[in-house]
Amino acid sequence: MLKVSKMKKTIFTLSAIFIVISAFSQEFTLIHDGLARTYRLHTPAGYNADSLYPLVINMHGLGSNAFEQEIYTAFNDVADSGDFFVAYPNGIDETWNISSTTGTDDVGFISALIDTIDL
Numbered sequence: 001m002l003k004v005s006k007m008k009k010t011i012f013t014l015s016a017i018f019i020v021i022s023a024f025s026q027e028f029t030l031i032h033d034g035l036a037r038t039y040r041l042h043t044p045a046g047y048n049a050d051s052l053y054p055l056v057i058n059m060h061g062l063g064s065n066a067f068e069q070e071i072y073t074a075f076n077d078v079a080d081s082g083d084f085f086v087a088y089p090n091g092i093d094e095t096w097n098i099s100s101t102t103g104t105d106d107v108g109f110i111s112a113l114i115d116t117i118d119l
Contacts, residue, residue: 025040025041025042025070025076025088026040026041026043027039027040027041027066028040028041030109030112030113030116032105032108032109032112033104033105033108033109035092035104037089037090037092037109037113038066038089038090039066039087039088039089039090039113040066040067040070040087040088041085041086041087041088041117042070042075042076042079042085042086042087042088043085044079044080044082044083044084044085045080046080046083053083053084053085054084054085055084055085055086055087055114055117056075056079056084056085056086056087057086057087057089057110057113057114058070058073058075058086058087058088059088059089059091059096059110060088060090060091060094062094062095062096063094063095064094065090065091065094066088066089066090067088069088070086070088085117087113087117089109089110089113091106092104092106
């Protein structure tokens with residue numbers, strides 16, 4: 001009988017998760033304030049182009065990114081059952097600007113993201 005190491009099982013599981021997530025979410029780029037900003041967008045499983053859908057913005061924490069947030073929260077399943085879109089934006093250098101006076105305009109980026117996504 002063939003024995004499979006724990007490491008191989010882990011790699012296989014992570015690969016399977018990546019394939020499933022990649023199949024249902026797409027990554028997009030939006031230019032905001034001269035910066036290329038990226039986000040992932042999950043379309044609900046029962047999507048119908050003739051219907052209107054809510055949008056949920058699911059933002060990652062410090063030191064993380066949109067892809068990790070998508071895996072960590074497993075929110076795509078919630079979006080499928082609740083019939084809504086989920087956008088996972090990426091902060092610059094895995095962080096968000098929490099100051100309203102200096103740095104990257106993340107509030108403006110999220111606002112532009114909402115305006116850009118045609119639901």
